[in-house]
Amino acid sequence: MSAQTPGAGTAPAAPAAPAPVAVALDAPDLGTAVALAEAVGPHVSTLKVGLELYLREGAEAVRAVREAGGGREVFLDLKLHDIPNTVAGGARSVASLEPAYLTVHALGGTAMIRAAAEAAPRTKIVAVTVLTSMAEEDLQAIGLAGPSIDAVRRLAALSVAAGARAIVCSPREVAAVRAEVGAGIDLITPGVRPAGAALGDQTRVATPEQALADGADLLVVGRPITAAADPGRAAAEIAAALRR
Numbered sequence: 001m002s003a004q005t006p007g008a009g010t011a012p013a014a015p016a017a018p019a020p021v022a023v024a025l026d027a028p029d030l031g032t033a034v035a036l037a038e039a040v041g042p043h044v045s046t047l048k049v050g051l052e053l054y055l056r057e058g059a060e061a062v063r064a065v066r067e068a069g070g071g072r073e074v075f076l077d078l079k080l081h082d083i084p085n086t087v088a089g090g091a092r093s094v095a096s097l098e099p100a101y102l103t104v105h106a107l108g109g110t111a112m113i114r115a116a117a118e119a120a121p122r123t124k125i126v127a128v129t130v131l132t133s134m135a136e137e138d139l140q141a142i143g144l145a146g147p148s149i150d151a152v153r154r155l156a157a158l159s160v161a162a163g164a165r166a167i168v169c170s171p172r173e174v175a176a177v178r179a180e181v182g183a184g185i186d187l188i189t190p191g192v193r194p195a196g197a198a199l200g201d202q203t204r205v206a207t208p209e210q211a212l213a214d215g216a217d218l219l220v221v222g223r224p225i226t227a228a229a230d231p232g233r234a235a236a237e238i239a240a241a242l243r244r
């Protein structure tokens, strides 16, 4: 894909209020990510920088996609998971970039989550409960017995008590997690697929409309937008579906 491709189509006019969608800019280089950010920025609230882009381009990725996206919020999805001192150092290292969100793995536990929250007080620490790619049998295989919803609820409650201000769970678990953590915590759902879209490696999925109806605050959508022939149009169509 050339750097020009994502914005090339004739996407519908941008709405006044961008949709509560974080586009996962999982791109192989900065030029592609910037072109995607330009194309989708008018339609969505948030741009997500993950491992592929950050490990290659570093802090410049955050600055560049923020500018290209017209100042949209940046979600830094690094999924930190280490001893508390190391995670605190990692969170401190990226705090000056002022991402709206920074992910850590809830499985790192209370002390690790608290260390991240204290190290980056101006960023919402987001605890990832159980990856949306994992099915029940995957959890059994790593010794997390019981239905995934039990682990998700437990990890969400622990994370919020430790200072996380947002939770990643699958869209299928949003209602249960809301009941667990109450209001005031952002519930963020990857594993979002418009009807008929390829699942790829995601297993615990729902449509954007269902995720929003069940109470998600921010929907993470990657490949259904970034792999589309016209990413700007794909983002605009999902945003329009969420307004209906």
Ligand SMILES: O=c1ccn([C@@H]2O[C@H](COP(=O)(O)O)[C@@H](O)[C@H]2O)c(=O)[nH]1
Residues within 6 Å of the ligand: 024, 026, 050, 077, 128, 130, 131, 132, 133, 168, 190, 191, 192, 200, 202, 220, 221, 222, 223, 224
């Ligand atoms: O449990 C999780 C946590 C994070 N992700 C991230 O979200 C996007 C999803 O991309 P798609 O292309 O829409 O599948 C991706 O960046 C993941 O790293 C997740 O999928 N599940």
